[in-house]
Amino acid sequence: MKTKLFSLIVILTSTLVLLSGCRKIDNTNPKVRTMDDLKISESFNWEMTREVSLNIGMDIPSVTYQYNKVIVTLDDPSKRGTVIFQGWAGNSNAILAKVRIPTGISQLYIQLIPNSGQGQVASVPVSETMTYTFTTPKTKDLKVLVGPDCSAATPAYTLSGSGNQTINDGFTYYITGTCSKNLTIKSGTTLIICGTFTGSLDIGFNPGDLMSYVKVSSTGTIGTVASPVTVQVKKSGTFQNWGTCHIAGTFAPDGYVENYNLMTVSDSII
Numbered sequence: 001m002k003t004k005l006f007s008l009i010v011i012l013t014s015t016l017v018l019l020s021g022c023r024k025i026d027n028t029n030p031k032v033r034t035m036d037d038l039k040i041s042e043s044f045n046w047e048m049t050r051e052v053s054l055n056i057g058m059d060i061p062s063v064t065y066q067y068n069k070v071i072v073t074l075d076d077p078s079k080r081g082t083v084i085f086q087g088w089a090g091n092s093n094a095i096l097a098k099v100r101i102p103t104g105i106s107q108l109y110i111q112l113i114p115n116s117g118q119g120q121v122a123s124v125p126v127s128e129t130m131t132y133t134f135t136t137p138k139t140k141d142l143k144v145l146v147g148p149d150c151s152a153a154t155p156a157y158t159l160s161g162s163g164n165q166t167i168n169d170g171f172t173y174y175i176t177g178t179c180s181k182n183l184t185i186k187s188g189t190t191l192i193i194c195g196t197f198t199g200s201l202d203i204g205f206n207p208g209d210l211m212s213y214v215k216v217s218s219t220g221t222i223g224t225v226a227s228p229v230t231v232q233v234k235k236s237g238t239f240q241n242w243g244t245c246h247i248a249g250t251f252a253p254d255g256y257v258e259n260y261n262l263m264t265v266s267d268s269i270i
Contacts, residue, residue: 049100052126056110057094058134065115066090069225073109074101077121081109113225119262147242147260148215150174150194185212193220200230204237204255211236216243223247233257
């Protein structure tokens with residue numbers, strides 16, 4: 001009997017402890033049941049986009065052409081940034097335009113692709129009116145890399161004219177003037193371009209083939225902004241640029257690409 005009485009006392013004591021440890025929590029925060037119950041600051045911006053005005057010009061005396069490509073992207077163009085605007089500008093021909101951008105964007109990337117000369121990219125903070133003028137880059141800011149030259153060129157190994165041609169004998173060929181051929185370069189052959197090329201390039205062959213090279217010197221030019229060239233770089237191919245290259249948007253290299261100066265792919269600076 002004493003054992004039962006002791007057990008009853010323990011159970012009653014435990015119950016009292018549990019009851020004394022439970023307190024009702026008074027939640028004074030109002031419950032949100034409908035959209036009308038939400039309290040939103042009057043300064044909150046509901047719009048997902050905003051409109052900004054662009055005023056983009058250039059002051060580069062060495063570039064006399066009045067229609068130089070300008071591209072505006074949301075992000076870094078070297079990573080194939082999202083294009084939101086394209087236009088043309090000159091020294092006395094600024095671009096005036098309005099664009100809509102996401103409200104979360106804090107800067108825009110503006111590219112200048114001149115008809116000739118050095119391309120430029122600028123990162124500009126977003127404001128209601130965005131004004132930017134491209135100027136001649138300071139000499140100290142330019143790293144001039146000369147690359148290969150054509151001093152060893154001979155008439156037998158200098159290409160010119162048009163048509164289709166495959167060079168695959170392992171020697172080095174040169175373009176010192178103008179050439180618009182559709183060229184296939186493979187089996188350890190090298191092509192050095194010191195002049196102007198407006199044809200197409202198919203570089204390399206299957207894996208295991210000897211490495212083939214196309215090298216554009218600092219005086220070399222491939223394509224134009226209006227007429228970019230088609231370039232294919234296969235597994236055993238290497239494309240190196242120290243000059244100016246404008247390449248069509250189909251560019252999807254499987255081999256090696258090295259760029260040391262101005263290269264654009266589908267109007268985007270690389």
